Amino acid sequence: xxxxxxxxxxxxxxxxxxxxxxxxxxxxxxxxxxxxxxxxxxxxxxxxxxxxxxxxxxxxxxxxxxxxxxxxxxxxxxxxxxxxxxxxxxxxxxxxxxxxxxxxxxxxxxxxxxxxxxxxxxxxxxxxxxxxxxxxxxxxxxxxxxxxxxxxxxxxxxxxxxxxxxxxxxxxxxxxxxxxxxxxxxxxxxxxxxxxxxxxxxxxxxxxxxxxxxxxxxxxxxxxxxxxxxxxxxxxxxxxxxxxxxxxxxxxxxxxxxxxxxxxxxxxxxxxxxxxxxxxxxxxxxxxxxxxxxxxxxxxxxxxxxxxxxxxxxxxxxxxxxxxxxxxxxxxxxxxxxxxxxxxxxxxxxxxxxxxxxxxxxxxxxxxxxxxxxxxxxxxxxxxxxxxxxxxxxxxxxxxxxxxxxxxxxxxxxxxxxxxxxxxxxxxxxxxxxxxxxxxxxxxxxxxxxxxxxxxxxxxxxxxxxxxxxxxxxxxxxxxxxxxxxxxxxxxxxxxxxxxxxxxxxxxxxxxxxxxxxxxxxxxxxxxxxxxxxxxxxxxxxxxxxxxxxxxx
Numbered sequence: 301x302x303x304x305x306x307x308x309x310x311x312x313x314x315x316x317x318x319x320x321x322x323x324x325x326x327x328x329x330x331x332x333x334x335x336x337x338x339x340x341x342x343x344x345x346x347x348x349x350x351x352x353x354x355x356x357x358x359x360x361x362x363x364x365x366x367x368x369x370x371x372x373x374x375x376x377x378x379x380x381x382x383x384x385x386x387x388x389x390x391x392x393x394x395x396x397x398x399x400x401x402x403x404x405x406x407x408x409x410x411x412x413x414x415x416x417x418x419x420x421x422x423x424x425x426x427x428x429x430x431x432x433x434x435x436x437x438x439x440x441x442x443x444x445x446x447x448x449x450x451x452x453x454x455x456x457x458x459x460x461x462x463x464x465x466x467x468x469x470x471x472x473x474x475x476x477x478x479x480x481x482x483x484x485x486x487x488x489x490x491x492x493x494x495x496x497x498x499x500x501x502x503x504x505x506x507x508x509x510x511x512x513x514x515x516x517x518x519x520x521x522x523x524x525x526x527x528x529x530x531x532x533x534x535x536x537x538x539x540x541x542x543x544x545x546x547x548x549x550x551x552x553x554x555x556x557x558x559x560x561x562x563x564x565x566x567x568x569x570x571x572x573x574x575x576x577x578x579x580x581x582x583x584x585x586x587x588x589x590x591x592x593x594x595x596x597x598x599x600x601x602x603x604x605x606x607x608x609x610x611x612x613x614x615x616x617x618x619x620x621x622x623x624x625x626x627x628x629x630x631x632x633x634x635x636x637x638x639x640x641x642x643x644x645x646x647x648x649x650x651x652x653x654x655x656x657x658x659x660x661x662x663x664x665x666x667x668x669x670x671x672x673x674x675x676x677x678x679x680x681x682x683x684x685x686x687x688x689x690x691x692x693x694x695x696x697x698x699x700x701x702x703x704x705x706x707x708x709x710x711x712x713x714x715x716x717x718x719x720x721x722x723x724x725x726x727x728x729x730x731x732x733x734x735x736x737x738x739x740x741x742x743x744x745x746x747x748x749x750x751x752x753x754x755x756x757x758x759x760x761x762x763x764x765x766x767x768x769x770x771x772x773x774x775x776x777x778x779x780x781x782x783x784x785x786x787x788x789x790x791x792x793x794x795x796x797x798x799x800x801x802x803x804x805x806x807x808x809x810x811x812x813x814x815x816x817x818x819x820x821x822x823x824x825x826x827x828x829x830x831x832x833x834x835x836x837x838x839x840x841x842x843x844x845x846x847x848x849x850x851x852x853x
Contacts (some may be wrong), residue, residue, distance in 0.1 A: 371461030441665025455489030621650030776818030
């Protein structure tokens with residue numbers, strides 16, 4: 301060790317939670333950021349679009365922050381970049397697939413012309429001040445995933461990123477274990493390792509293991525096959541494209557995120573874009589159902605996603621008797637009820653639904669316990685900090701490190717905002733900085749940092765509107781209402797006039813929904829809220845709290 305000052309590790313997100321991955325590494329007067337992710341709002345975050353890390357500490361760093369290094373292209377590692385790059389002007393270094401996805405994201409936010417993006421591949425080393433960054437190829441549920449071996453004057457910090465040790469990956473490129481072992485033999489000062497599946501025993505199955513379950517679904521299906529997963533899961537999509545070709549099916553892509561991911565992956569050589577295999581969604585009706593595969597977004601039951609709308613017969617692509625739906629992703633905790641509601645609609649259409657609880661159509665992209673132990677044995681770190689996971693995952697991963705022989709005094713459970721230092725004389729949590737979540741609502745960033753304060757502010761400044769209506773649970777017929785009750789909006793006579801207009805717009809909006817959509821109280825609630833929010837914003841230039849109350853009769 302040639303350096304004398306400490307290395308500081310400061311997580312801004314991702315430690316103590318799933319998602320929001322964002323970690324600062326400092327040495328002397330220099331700092332770099334590893335990943336810059338978001339998380340999607342929890343059920344109580346009404347009106348919130350996405351959640352990003354509080355990066356006020358990055359602003360405090362100023363010119364000391366030299367750049368952002370990305371480990372892979374999942375939203376929980378790149379999704380906050382459009383918001384953060386408005387606050388800090390630094391270059392972003394990313395592997396090819398993540399680079400392509402970041403470009404699309406920044407283009408959508410009109411930031412591409414001013415952003416400084418650099419692409420790297422495994423083994424293409426680069427420097428950020430005192431940090432010498434060596435990207436190491438890893439397997440995960442997205443292509444072009446890397447670990448980062450970061451040389452500092454004090455020693456090597458190894459950040460695994462998200463990973464699993466898939467020995468039979470779809471593209472034949474296994475994790476670079478020899479390179480990890482080489483660093484282990486040289487000496488790793490600090491290991492930061494993915495903890496998402498630290499509670500799962502054994503090994504995570506190979507991505508290749510889902511092939512049989514997917515193939516069975518194709519062979520059992522006489523109609524169309526609807527396939528949905530996260531749009532960035534290129535190797536899963538590749539298997540479905542290959543199976544479609546083998547079973548004589550054309551492939552239609554529904555959803556912009558799918559289209560972008562497949563285009564980028566095809567340009568990078570990760571997907572076989574066979575001429576004549578793909579058709580436009582509007583051409584599906586002209587093909588025999590048994591000759592069609594539909595790739596679509598919406599595996600988590602998102603309210604306005606293509607798959608949700610298709611399941612409710614509210615889309616130009618139709619789901620009919622004999623079709624099959626493959627939901628090839630895990631159910632994110634909290635989404636189960638919404639997803640099962642969508643599944644019920646699919647079954648009403650006559651479709652058979654395959655998902656991870658009923659068929660072998662999904663495997664995780666994260667390492668289980670035996671792989672985590674192997675990572676620890678290969679790298680032999682002096683100090684160990686588990687990252688990426690809820691508190692229980694971090695604690696379990698720390699226990700695994702102790703099981704393979706790392707001194708408990710050299711393992712640390714660090715949480716968001718903790719300042720963890722590694723110096724010549726030891727390692728310890730030495731302080732805390734401001735860290736937390738920033739809620740993004742439309743164009744507002746950080747003005748909804750506390751949902752209770754936001755609701756109180758809305759109630760005080762803009763009032764509240766309660767919308768009450770009754771619908772038939774079977775037919776979707778509107779039986780009563782909508783009755784509107786308001787407080788804090790203005791004079792009684794003036795407001796009643798607005799209420800009459802708003803009622804008419806709500807009824808028009810509900811009539812425009814498919815009948816089956818009206819039988820879903822969640823869909824009706826969202827439709828009523830959006831209509832009233834739009835009306836009062838235009839008519840009164842106010843944003844009252846909208847509280848729809850739907851009675852199913």
